[in-house]
Amino acid sequence: MDWPVLSIMLFTPLVGAVIVLALPKEKPALLKWVALAISFIPLILAALVWFSYDRGTGGMQFVERAAWISAINVHYYLGVDGISVPMVCLTALLTTLSLFYSFIIDQRPKEYFAFFLLLETAMLGVFMSLDFFLFYVFWELSLVPMYFLIGIWGGPRREYAAIKFFLYTLVGSVAMLLAVIAMYLETGSWDILEMARLQPFAANATLAAVAFWAVFLGFAIKVPVFPFHTWLPDAHVEAPTAGSVILAGILLKLGAYGMIRILLPIFPAMFRQFAPVVGILAAISIVYGALVAMSQWDLKKLIAYSSVNHMGYVMLGVTAAAAAAGSGPAAADSQAIALNGAVLQMWNHGIITGALFFLVGVIYERAHTRDLKAFGGLGAKVPTFAGILTVTTFASLGLPGLAGFVSEFLVFRGAFALIRPFAIVSSLGIVISAAYLLWKVIQHVLLGPLNERWARLTDMNRREVITLAPLIFFMVIFGLYPAPILDLINQAVVTIVGSL
């Protein structure tokens, strides 16, 4: 394609935010529809990129590059490969769905929708940037709208949660930034791919280790990896529904994406050396996250902790690939399988947990509570909600035939071959996640005798069903036949593994 499709996709929401701000406040319906319509542009372009990405050639495509700040060699440099294309599509999809779902927002809708569009630009920017400087700008930019979304439209403890989210991520970002500047001073380039080739600090193990951990911290907080996860439940519980969806669906992926795009290719030797440590953190995230989720009685908090559990699988996959870095073609297949699993798990978690947070929103809108002890027996009362919640829950616990299984299987397959003890410990998570999802979520919400308090509860309306339908579609379709998305991912992953 000879027109700058990525730039158009990237800046349309930003322009859209300005347009929304310019619209009259008195017409909330108009500005909601305008915001939604604008969000369709990146969505359609993302689909176009998905289908027109040349799988035969692979590598970075739709590349745009121009000098930006020549004094320090910063470029405006965009491009996507098989790892970023799914993430870009996920971002565009979840943003559109979130905007649609958010039509119920009555409080200051103008600012709300403008922030959401701004957020989309920031997230897309992170997934498209191939220049570290640009990456960082978008990375930081993504904090601002989310901060406001939580801080203004959030629950009772919104200010605390928003500040915690902001400061915690910022601490990580600063650590990462310092390391990146050091890397720039060493290599003279901000180019992410170039840096992977140049391998900064190859000669100085101490410096390399410090840089590795600094960058790791930046991403680990975002993922989040145990023990840096405590901002997550607070942020989720307080965030408005669509905010939680984006937070879990995409913002967490920024961290995981950074691990795969930046940390692993640039510091393979360090990552390999520290793989046991990261592996332990991943295994703890999985098992501990699942257990803590099981102990929650607030539905939203439970799902927040389930993200710690599920993102742990991403980390397990990345660690497996890292643990065998430099061991040649013997381990290449297992490494590729592990990374495939990690990237697919990012996509699946976005789809599945996004759907779960929507569903929490659906029930919270009606019941005004998220206390699991207060529900019971809704299955017969609200059958559509019950059906969709059940499918999503089973997708989340990794039931074969639904998408979550494929990615978990691939992660475990790779990890079992390369870091066996961690894989075995992590397999506990499979059982525990089934326990908390079925026992706590399904049983306490849907089953048992109907709590009379909810005798007049209404089932999901059309807006809600439309919001969830595409997500259910992806859970089923990639569960049955994952080749279309894995063909995309696999190619990029094989390239990365080959370079380790």
Add this chain to the structure above:
Amino acid sequence: MESLFKLTWLIPVFPLLAFGAIVLYVRRWKRVASWLAVAAIAVSLVLSQVVFWVAVGTPHLGEHPFEEVVRWLPTGLSAFEMGVMVDPLTAVMLFMVPLVCTMIFIYALGYMEGDPRYARFFAYVSLFATGMLGLVVANNLLMLFIFWEIMGLCSYLLIGFWFEKPSAMRAGLKAFLTTRVGDAFFLLGLLYLYSQTGTLAFREVLSEETLHHLASLSVTLPVFGTVPVATVIALLIFGGTVGKSAQFPLHVWLPDAMEGPTPVSALIHAATMVSAGVYLVVRMFPLFHAVPHGTAPGVVATIGAFTALFACTIAVAQNDIKRVLAYSTISQLGYMIMALGLGAYVAGAFHLITHAFFKALLFLGSGSVILGAHHEQDMMEMGGLRSRMKITFWTYIAGTLALAGIPPLAGFWSKDEILADAFNHGHYLAWAVGSLAAFLTAFYMGRQIFLVFFGHPRSHHAEHAKESPRTMTYPLLVLAVFAVLLGFVGVPEDFPVLGHLLGNPFHHFVGHEHAATPVNPLVMGLSIVLACAGLGAGYMLYGRKPLEEGQPDPLTRLGLVYVVLKNKYGIDELYQATFVWLTIRLADLFAVFDREVIDRVVNAVARGTAIVSDGLFRFVDAPVIDGLVNLVGQAGAWLADLWGRFDLRVIDGIVNGVGAAAQTFGRAFRQVQTGRVQSYILLASVNVVVILAVLYLVL
């Protein structure tokens, strides 16, 4: 003819389509939904019969099974292929599964009549059938696992079908989680196998060289020492069977699964779920026996034999008609597992098939009894149903005799083959355990028959019982025919007259590479005696002088033993007090740790930073830096004064600007503690700006 094998992949597709169509489109039209489900399974039945008979007519199918694959997912440089396979084992499963399923579906038309979730029921059972059919046609272990888990889902949904009932909802959860424990082992075994061999296709995994390779590798484990990899993998996979086929110690879910509607019990106990576990061992049989004198078969046989006997003893003391059958299933599965552990491949497979028919018959019969007796399940409240439910009674008798092992019914031949095989190979302990279990089996079935059908009604419900509708009795008749006759396909060839006449087609088709089990007159005679003795003991206790209303079970005279058996050895309570309790406590403990330790550290760090910044502001920023700035400002003003009228506005502007900046900074830092929005945004932006500026200056 063999081109007809290409139909195989369609077999699981039809019920799946029925499931999708019902869920998405015809939920509200219950008649359409139910007939759609029946039609779909009937089509699968026809296709399966075609495939079965073609398979029977295909020579050397065992050595050259039919296979068809598609590329499913790319994995690095290779790709994982999914596909279907037809070999003799698949073929016989295809004979059994859709046939029994179809009978159960038709039966359910009548049984589920009037249920508010009628359509949904047929959607779920269709998916259930998909699971089992997909599992038997799978050409690789991953696909088997996928359908295996889909069945797990269906069992969860169907056991808890009446989810308003807390006991049903708990039973569903228990079934899913208990089998999930087994599945976690299965998955690990599968991963181990995959990472060692790079494939999961049965044909490749079970090839001579792969098995040899796996047997020659060894791995050092804690506690167990050095073990061949093949043994580890086999036992991990067997973990899945222990869960799914309800073997000790993961058997606890199956009796509770009775909470589901009776057709579901039949489905789970006969045609699908629990058979899947045994099928897995049959399918992976060569792997279990890959290591010469390995430990895997011994473990398998021990668990099977123990379960066979253990479950029998519990069955004896149960009063719920379906629970007796549930423990009976566990016990019979134990037989099959034991046979496979002892190396009796054909006998294990044969018992799997015959048992499916007569156990489905018994469950459906019990459902007919329950419906006839107005949803009464307690055998103590029944009695005298013989004359009130004739078809149910006679078909139930056929099922009972088949299960008890009375010749020439189906169960006799398959069970006897297992016992004879054990005896002939010198596994006397297994043989003795199996024989004792056979006696107890006949006893608890005799007890059931006499309690339910003979004597006088012991309750109002039993008094007014009436025969079930034809949609329910016809399937009973069909299944009864199989329960009576199916055994003849597996009569040992050296059995007088019959053997020669029939020629043991089952053995030739499924396991001709395995040596046939010769008839052992001693074993056979003893097993007939034991079966008759068991039924006779049942008659003595419950038939000769039938129980009257309110009269206690004669078994209560066993005292403590009876209490222990009735309470299933207290294993449920034990698990509740250990594993379940521990997990929940651990979860709570971690949650407290998360809140009170990790999060507090985070907050403490943040507070510490705030205090430091406050200190900086108060003791450094305000007096020193701000003073300096003001000084500069003052100096500037002074200079401006000094220079008189020299461009007053410019200088003043600078001074004011610097002063204002200082104030802004001061305010910003104060706001770090007060949590004002703008200051954080500023902080983030300043990050970028400062870094940019520094870089610009440095370079």
